[in-house]
Amino acid sequence: MSAIKAIFTKQMADLPKNMSVLLLFIMWPLMAFVIGNLMGYVEIQAGMFASMLIASGPMVSIANNVAEDNEYKGLRFLVMAGVKPWQYLVGMAGAFILVSVLSLASLFWIGGVTGDVLLRASIVGLLGLIASSILGGAVGIFAKNVQQAAAISTPLMMILGFAPMFAAANETLARIAEFLFPMQVMVVILNPYADFTRALIVIAGNAVVLLAFFAIAYKKKGLRG
Amino acid sequence: MISMTNIVKRFDNKTVLTDVSFRVDRREIFGLLGPSGSGKTTIINILTHQLIPEGGHYDIGATSKETGLMLEEDGLYKRLTTTENLNLFAGIYGVDKSKVSEALHSVGLGNDQKTPVAKLSKGMRQRLALARAILHAPKVLFLDEPTGALDPATARGIHKLILNLRDKGATIFLTTHNMEEAVGLCDNVALLHQGKIVEYGSPNAICEKHNSFKTIPDLGAVFMKMTGVDAQ
Numbered sequence: 001m002s003a004i005k006a007i008f009t010k011q012m013a014d015l016p017k018n019m020s021v022l023l024l025f026i027m028w029p030l031m032a033f034v035i036g037n038l039m040g041y042v043e044i045q046a047g048m049f050a051s052m053l054i055a056s057g058p059m060v061s062i063a064n065n066v067a068e069d070n071e072y073k074g075l076r077f078l079v080m081a082g083v084k085p086w087q088y089l090v091g092m093a094g095a096f097i098l099v100s101v102l103s104l105a106s107l108f109w110i111g112g113v114t115g116d117v118l119l120r121a122s123i124v125g126l127l128g129l130i131a132s133s134i135l136g137g138a139v140g141i142f143a144k145n146v147q148q149a150a151a152i153s154t155p156l157m158m159i160l161g162f163a164p165m166f167a168a169a170n171e172t173l174a175r176i177a178e179f180l181f182p183m184q185v186m187v188v189i190l191n192p193y194a195d196f197t198r199a200l201i202v203i204a205g206n207a208v209v210l211l212a213f214f215a216i217a218y219k220k221k222g223l224r225g
Numbered sequence: 226m227i228s229m230t231n232i233v234k235r236f237d238n239k240t241v242l243t244d245v246s247f248r249v250d251r252r253e254i255f256g257l258l259g260p261s262g263s264g265k266t267t268i269i270n271i272l273t274h275q276l277i278p279e280g281g282h283y284d285i286g287a288t289s290k291e292t293g294l295m296l297e298e299d300g301l302y303k304r305l306t307t308t309e310n311l312n313l314f315a316g317i318y319g320v321d322k323s324k325v326s327e328a329l330h331s332v333g334l335g336n337d338q339k340t341p342v343a344k345l346s347k348g349m350r351q352r353l354a355l356a357r358a359i360l361h362a363p364k365v366l367f368l369d370e371p372t373g374a375l376d377p378a379t380a381r382g383i384h385k386l387i388l389n390l391r392d393k394g395a396t397i398f399l400t401t402h403n404m405e406e407a408v409g410l411c412d413n414v415a416l417l418h419q420g421k422i423v424e425y426g427s428p429n430a431i432c433e434k435h436n437s438f439k440t441i442p443d444l445g446a447v448f449m450k451m452t453g454v455d456a457q
Contacts, residue, residue, distance in 0.1 A: 005316060007317075018304060080289060081317045
């Protein structure tokens, strides 16, 4: 427990100093607020940007940090100090999930999400953040360095983050996007009559598939620093 | 306490260590000497369980939490301050946070507790890496070139610190290119050449065996005298 707490605390101390990662958690609420107030439909903007936050925030930040710890050997010293790989990942993911939750809460506030919708959106949002974290862990382990992690996570972020937006303009894309967790999060936020059970099943299914990716990356590359 | 018996290590088809055997007793400072590429870091990597040898066996008589490590690649977090870097390991080891300041002072970084690692010189980073290695008062300390990038005054301060740690009960395993350092610090040394130990024993005994005593000009002492910098 002390190792998880120490890594969580270190990550929280590092985040304000890592501007490129910090921006991931600030820009979506900021964009929802600005664009929503300029163009109107603030609740739609908030839902859309919430799905983008969930797709990108934990995934990119965890991928970046794991790759950085691997490249600069910080992870080696943690492992040598007796930190288990799962403790390292839980401590790190915990920090980024917490920051994502705060960012998501501000999006819900901006979009005026309340009542039953808020409860359902919070549940699918949290599940989505976990799925995104698993994907980030897999990318971070797989990447040789920070540059490679960015090269993998950026297109993934674009696909997952923008799929719900483009799905509105293309029927084929909409059918595909339905099976992606960011789309389900957006649907639950924006539609009070959305099929909540179906959303949960899709997101849980996504998490299982991503967990398999994670297991493959971990088996192939390990997490030893 | 630390022992290696008939260790063999290969990378692909190349044998980098051949039948390496030695023993380091408790509270001993042991120096592994050898030219670059002779296998010194490979031995440290095996002893710290980062590499698995193809043959032989080894034991360090301490758990990972009782071991301190300072490698050439420091693994420090550049955006964090010196204190934040050590706080991380204090948390992992369950060491009181007051020890962090103590460790920083002991390596001469007492005035840089809020300095981000990115702003430290190479020598200061090396000292911070040493502070991290000794933070939890380890039973066994592995130091890979501990004074490699340091000026003579700071190096002497680090030597005092190493001797002090030994006096407190730590067993110290270090690699160095610096023969003066080996003679001044180590109880026993092993000379490694092309993956084989070619000489092993106390520095005096080895020099006596090879009839190799001479007066070495102590430039470090002159540097200290001329600059007035105290070695702590």
